[in-house]
Amino acid sequence: MRIISAITNANPAVVTTTFAHLYKSKTIVRLDIPPACGMQQANQMTGTIVVTGSTTFAIDIDTTLFDAFSVPVSPAPYINTCAQVVPIGESNDTLSAALKNVLG
Numbered sequence: 001m002r003i004i005s006a007i008t009n010a011n012p013a014v015v016t017t018t019f020a021h022l023y024k025s026k027t028i029v030r031l032d033i034p035p036a037c038g039m040q041q042a043n044q045m046t047g048t049i050v051v052t053g054s055t056t057f058a059i060d061i062d063t064t065l066f067d068a069f070s071v072p073v074s075p076a077p078y079i080n081t082c083a084q085v086v087p088i089g090e091s092n093d094t095l096s097a098a099l100k101n102v103l104g
Contacts, residue, residue, distance in 0.1 A: 004031070004083040007039055007069040011062035012050075015085060020054040028089040029059065037083045039069040046088060
């Protein structure tokens with residue numbers, strides 16, 4: 001899992017993580033977003049990603065009309081208030097991550 005620092009209101013949404021995610025395009029991920037972060041419409045949604053940078057990826061979810069995402073400033077971000085992205089699978093036409101541990 002990786003901690004999310006930003007999610008855009010766009011189609012597709014762009015997710016930014018707090019450090020390099022090491023994901024590959026076509027990985028299927030789930031968004032875990034606690035209420036303190038807003039954008040509850042995307043909580044528990046899954047989508048396939050396209051990697052756009054070491055800490056960013058586009059996900060095939062339209063968040064255009066969702067509430068804004070924000071990282072709460074108080075209380076200090078603890079694991080129960082941090083939004084997370086969790087890989088749950090991959091497109092079966094790649095299956096590269098299934099053959100080796102790409103998350104280190």
